[in-house]
Amino acid sequence: MKPSNTIQERVHEFLRQYPPFNMIREEQLRKLASQVRVMYLEAEQVLFTQDDPAHAYFYVVRQGSVRLEQRTEEGGQRLVDVCDEGDLFGVRALIARKNYSSTATAAEESLVYAVPIALFEPILNESPEVALYFAAGFAAGAPVVRSSMADTNKARVGLGTSYTSHPVINHLEDVVKVGAGKGLVACTPDTSIRLAAQMMSDKDSSFMLVTDEQNWPLGITTDTDMRKRVVAGLVSINDPVEEIMSAPVITIAPDPPMADALIHMIRHKVKHLCMTEDGTAQSKAVGVLTEHDLLLAQGNNPAVLITEIRQTKDINSLPAIRDRAEELVLKYLEQEVSISFIANIITEINDAIIVRALQHAEQELGEPPLRYCWLSLGSEGREEQLLRTDQDNALLFEDQHAAGEKEAQAYFLKLADIVNEILISCGFEKCPADMMARNPKWCQPLHTWKQYFYHWIHEPTEESLLHASIFFDYRPVYGDFNLSRQLTSYIYEHISQEHIFLPYLAKHALQSPPPLSFFRNFIVERGGEHKDSFDIKLRAMTPLVDAARVLTLDNHITGENNTFKRFAKLAELEPKNALLYQEAAMAYEIMMRYRALNGLRNHTSGRYLNPNQLNKLERQALRNTFKPISDIQELLQVRFQLSYLG
Incomplete structure (x- = not known):
């Protein structure tokens, strides 16, 4: 019996609220709704049983809930899923043409819509969005058609609702096109600075690439080099250009994604990238990509924020700059920029704040008594701190005699306290467990850090494993990175010796x-x-x-x-x-x-x-x-x- 118009309208209004029905054209959805069967299920009523031949329908929960269970080898039942309002189940008949892989039982009194496969199949075949919904495994009991997390992510981006009405403000996945030879102003290392300056002026260029006879890049000189070295009188204008060039050149492959180019510039603190045939300095230069090129291609450049952080003389300006970085994160997330890129950018911004804070602390306290290395831990150590969560950090300094270490620790604790307070002002809260460099326990010489890790590795108690899970993700941010490398070598040496440690860490x-x-x-x-x-x-x-x-x-x-x-x-x-x-x-x-x-x-x-x-x-x-x-x-x-x- 055909449903009344009132029932049909209720079915239509319900289905249009939920995927994948909200992706279907209005006339198709109305036609489908007119053929839907409304089914009442009593509590514990079985709709279909595992291995039953598939029905001519798949099902949508209108009200109540339905359990999906599978038999175990022991003869019991394993709960696979619980479908609630708007969930689809029993889709194997639609997708896989196979018997049911689970038993569907009403967990309570429920209303279920039975959607005829014969009517839905043409919609599935002609609608990429609907097909993607099923391919991503969004229907209960449909793991047979889910190919990978890539499908899930594609569906999340393609089918999900937008968080903003703003137009796309960046194209970070796009490549930066600089044609062969364009932007390539080059000379040999023995060219005089006078001639190089004249060539730069003729070409209206802010730089000069220095190459060898094979056109492999050796160095680069810029307007800034000219001002600082030549105009200041440190070098004669008749000297060869190699006297003032910066070397080595940071190279990249031709037509890089904007994200890669931007990260290269930020990480290496340069404003020019030399594009070579294979992306290395051992191949022919084909062009130069400048920061200006990126600024023209992208309106909101995080390099500007990082430059401000590095150059600011007022340490109190850092919180406002970090607030702007938060706005940048939101825009990137809204525009589906890759998480890898966002994480890289925010890590560079956070690191720049830490470095600037440490430089400020050194200026206040005077030169450090010993070589040291600031370590970021936790999510910041893993380069995953997209938001301003609590800070986790530590300080490692070089070994010295006992009196020297005690004196050095007093200095470094003051330094760490200044830095931790600056980070707090920038929105990074104190660690509730006090895993911070200003805690004397986590501000120690190299030999003490080695003792810590020796104990954690060779005596894997619950407390040791907890500390290991925090401190094994340390990342050097500022100072003498060789101290960090020595500690890492020591750690791997002892992990190789203590074979029980990794199993206990795995159990943890x-x-x-x-x-x-x-x-x-x-x-x-x-x-x-x-x-x-x-x-x-x-x-x-x-x-x-x-x-x-x-x-x-x-x-x-x-x-x-x-x-x-x-x-x-x-x-x-x-x-x-x-x-x-x-x-x-x-x-x-x-x-x-x-x-x-x-x-x-x-x-x-x-x-x-x-x-x-x-x-x-x-x-x-x-x-x-x-x-x-x-x-x-x-x-x-x-x-x-x-x-x-x-």
Whole structure:
């Protein structure tokens, strides 16, 4: 019997609220709604059973909830998912043409819409958006069609709602085009400064590239070099240009993505990049890319912020500059700029603030008594601190006799206190656990740091493993990086000696069980100020951070702290697990994006998500990121034989 117009209208109004029906043309949706069957299910009523032939319908929960369960080898039932209002299930008939892989049972009195496959199939075939919805595994019980986290991310971007109405303000994924020969003003190293200056003037160029007879880049000189060296009278205008050139030249491959070019300039503190045939200094120069080129291509250049930080004489101006950086993060997130690029940019900005604060402290206190190295820990150490969360840092200084070390520590504690206070003024709160350089425990000479790590590695107690999970992600930011390298060498030497450490660290990494089903077991806080919120850091991000750390140590990978870059490196070293590592990296990037957006929306650290603030697609995309967590943890179980560990 055909539904009445009133029922048809109710079906239509309901379906149009939820994906993928909200992607369907109006006339198609009305036609589909007219053929939908409305079904009432009593509590515990079975709609279909595992291995049953597929029905001619797939189903949408209108009211109530439906459990999906699979048989276990022991004969019991394993809960796969719980579908609530707006969820699709039973889609194997639509996609895979196979028998049902689970049993669907009403968890309570429920209303379910049965959508005829014959009518929906043409829509699926002609609509890329609808096809992408199913390919991303957003329908319950459809893992058979989910190919990868790439599908989830593509669907998240393509099908999700926009957070802004602003036009696109940057094109960071675009390449920067500089034609062969364009921007290439060059001379040999024996050319006189006078002639080089004349050539620059004739070409209206702010620089002169210095090349050898093969046209390989040797150095570069700029207007600034001319003013500082020649006009100041330090060098004669008749001397060869090699006397004032800067070397070596920072090179890059032709037509680089804007993001890569920008990161190169910021990281190397240069305003010119030499494009060569293969991207190295051992090939022919084909052009020069300038900061001005990037400024023209991109209206909001973070290099300007970093330059301001580095050059400011007023330390009190740093908080306002960091506020502008937060605005930049939001714009980048809104425009779907890659998380890798955003993380690189914000790391450079945060590092610039730390360096400027340390320089200011040195000016106040006088020259440091010993060589030292400032270490960033935690998310900043991993280059993942998109928002201003609490600060984690430490200070390492060179060994000296006891009296000298005590005197040096007194100086460095004062220095650290100044820096920690400046960071607090910039929005980086004090660490609740006092993991900060101004804490005497974390401001120590090299031999003491070695003792710390020796104890953590050779006596892996719960406290030791907790400290290891924090301090193994240290990253040198300022000072004598050789001190950091000595400590790293010592750590790997002792990890190789103590074979029990990594298994215990792996076991520690399994302490946070993954939220395998977003709706089945969405673990929220039961009390306190974050009641009914989901802790995305503890429940979802930390398991991947911990797994990446232990696997990196196991593979003796040094110099790489960033979680998704660690997974990328692991994918290179372990081809058989490459897909899993790639999935984990992408899942982590999606989580970082959600956490940052949540923080910016609510002016918080973003750690606690309110599920009610996420739309259906966002919840489903986040749920898909949980699968790589369980797969990675299973890999740890097997690799380190954790079932045999007491």
